[in-house]
Amino acid sequence: MYGVWTPEQVGAAEEPVLARTPEGALMRRAAHGVAQVALAELRRRTGGVAGRRVVVLVGAGNNGGDGLWAGDELRRRGVAVTAVLLSPDRAHPAGLAALRKQRGRIVTDVEHGVVAVDHADLVLDAIVGTGARGGLRPEAATLVDAARTTDVPILAVDTPSGVDPLTGVPGEHHVRAAATVTFGARKPVHVLAAPLCGPVTLIDIGLGPELPPAPVDVLDAADVGARWPVPGPGDDKYSQGVVGIAAGSRTYPGAAVLASGAAALSTSGMVRYAGSAADEVRAAWPEIVATDTVGEAGRVQAWVVGPGLGTDDAGAQTLADVLDTGLPVLADADAVTLLGQHAGLREKAAGAPVLITPHAGEFARVAELTDDRVDSARRAAADLGVTLLLKGNATVVAAPDGRVLVHPAGSAWLATAGSGDVLSGVAGALLAAGLEPWWAGGCAAFVHARAADIGAGADIGPGSPVPASHVQAALSTAIRQVREARG
Numbered sequence: 001m002y003g004v005w006t007p008e009q010v011g012a013a014e015e016p017v018l019a020r021t022p023e024g025a026l027m028r029r030a031a032h033g034v035a036q037v038a039l040a041e042l043r044r045r046t047g048g049v050a051g052r053r054v055v056v057l058v059g060a061g062n063n064g065g066d067g068l069w070a071g072d073e074l075r076r077r078g079v080a081v082t083a084v085l086l087s088p089d090r091a092h093p094a095g096l097a098a099l100r101k102q103r104g105r106i107v108t109d110v111e112h113g114v115v116a117v118d119h120a121d122l123v124l125d126a127i128v129g130t131g132a133r134g135g136l137r138p139e140a141a142t143l144v145d146a147a148r149t150t151d152v153p154i155l156a157v158d159t160p161s162g163v164d165p166l167t168g169v170p171g172e173h174h175v176r177a178a179a180t181v182t183f184g185a186r187k188p189v190h191v192l193a194a195p196l197c198g199p200v201t202l203i204d205i206g207l208g209p210e211l212p213p214a215p216v217d218v219l220d221a222a223d224v225g226a227r228w229p230v231p232g233p234g235d236d237k238y239s240q241g242v243v244g245i246a247a248g249s250r251t252y253p254g255a256a257v258l259a260s261g262a263a264a265l266s267t268s269g270m271v272r273y274a275g276s277a278a279d280e281v282r283a284a285w286p287e288i289v290a291t292d293t294v295g296e297a298g299r300v301q302a303w304v305v306g307p308g309l310g311t312d313d314a315g316a317q318t319l320a321d322v323l324d325t326g327l328p329v330l331a332d333a334d335a336v337t338l339l340g341q342h343a344g345l346r347e348k349a350a351g352a353p354v355l356i357t358p359h360a361g362e363f364a365r366v367a368e369l370t371d372d373r374v375d376s377a378r379r380a381a382a383d384l385g386v387t388l389l390l391k392g393n394a395t396v397v398a399a400p401d402g403r404v405l406v407h408p409a410g411s412a413w414l415a416t417a418g419s420g421d422v423l424s425g426v427a428g429a430l431l432a433a434g435l436e437p438w439w440a441g442g443c444a445a446f447v448h449a450r451a452a453d454i455g456a457g458a459d460i461g462p463g464s465p466v467p468a469s470h471v472q473a474a475l476s477t478a479i480r481q482v483r484e485a486r487g
């Protein structure tokens, strides 16, 4: 597990460190990290460093200072460095003087900057970092667009310019980095917009002791593997947690089959299905005990309710019935819509061990969703008194007590019909096994995304579209991989 801190928190942590270190030392350390990664990229992409062309796009703040000092180091290694100054009068004076001394080329107009970018082996994006406000200015936008057109690799300094460091929301013009070097702590953009950052290298600049507890956590495979329920010698099908699935309808039996099967693949506890798709579920998964109603289902340790359920009175009654059991409940899809429609159902859910798993549209039915998805999820979880998993390119899981984790999926292959039904089955199985909702949501999101990558072949190549039933089929491999990572 690793933490992510807001730009504001990183700025506050920098202050005391700046005060006790010699002037410029922190920036030099950051720039050294940038230069090291730039040299490695040049070697990897061109086979060497001497004579290779690096263009540094330099903004008016300290991010630009990092870029200039990195340019100074690259010059010392024989790299041909051109710095394009976006605000010539405000470029970091010491960094600029250092690069001039090493006979770096300095360009102050956009036209020459675009030509330099066209001929570069690597571009350093030091336009703007944590001080970013609003969209990129026109000159910066022109250069960033030029880099995209020529497809030259970009190494982002701290954050990819044009992408909001706090929310990860890209502006109209923005950098898509091949790699990013960040300093002191990872920031939200690195996990919320992971595909725009590329692999992120974290350079230690001594902020550790000054940082508060991380407001956002990111799970790794070992965290998930360590929590995945596995049977012990004394376990039977009941002791590992029986999950009940109240999902699907005559119109949408597929949701029931996907959710129930995903649950069956996720634990060796028992799966019961209750609903009007009982025949389809039995046919697809003979090991699942299927009945027509929640009342007939028998004892379970957690319920999954919602996928394909319908939002009519019968659906509302089913949701009320499972909430009344007081057991852990995973509420997805139509169940989220029903929670938005009925204050009485929200009251039943509040304070209970409930995990709701909306996509953006469903989220907006229960709470306000802004560009700041982390903040929106945290507020909604606290207001509703339930744990909330917000689906999207990066998944956000927020508990009512304020804990938030982000899973930077990285793969867009998950955006396919029925994929959410698979997730709900996995998370429901984990709830039945006794994981608390925040962990159940985080572990399910991780394995679900991994299964999508495996199903799409994105773990071994560029990948291809993957139907939800293939995501479901890849769950076993994904679970084996996280268990192996547990070490």
Ligand SMILES: NC(=O)C1=CN([C@@H]2O[C@H](COP(=O)(O)OP(=O)(O)OC[C@H]3O[C@@H](n4cnc5c(N)ncnc54)[C@H](OP(=O)(O)O)[C@@H]3O)[C@@H](O)[C@H]2O)[C@@H](O)CC1
Pocket: 014, 018, 026, 027, 030, 031, 059, 060, 061, 062, 063, 064, 066, 127, 128, 129, 130, 131, 132, 133, 134, 135, 136, 137, 140, 157, 158, 159, 183, 205
């Ligand atoms: N403190 C330290 O010692 C260390 C700091 N470090 C580094 O400092 C960075 C933070 O530096 P910072 O605070 O100077 O802000 P920064 O990101 O350079 O941006 C501000 C400048 O950009 C401009 N600008 C704003 N928005 C813009 C836009 N959309 N498009 C274009 N331009 C825009 C804005 O212009 P203005 O609005 O004033 O006209 C202002 O001049 C941090 O990310 C890390 O890299 C590391 O070296 C570690 C040690």
Ligand SMILES: [K+]
Pocket: 063, 125, 126, 127, 128, 129, 156, 157, 158, 159, 160, 161
């Ligand atoms: K940058």
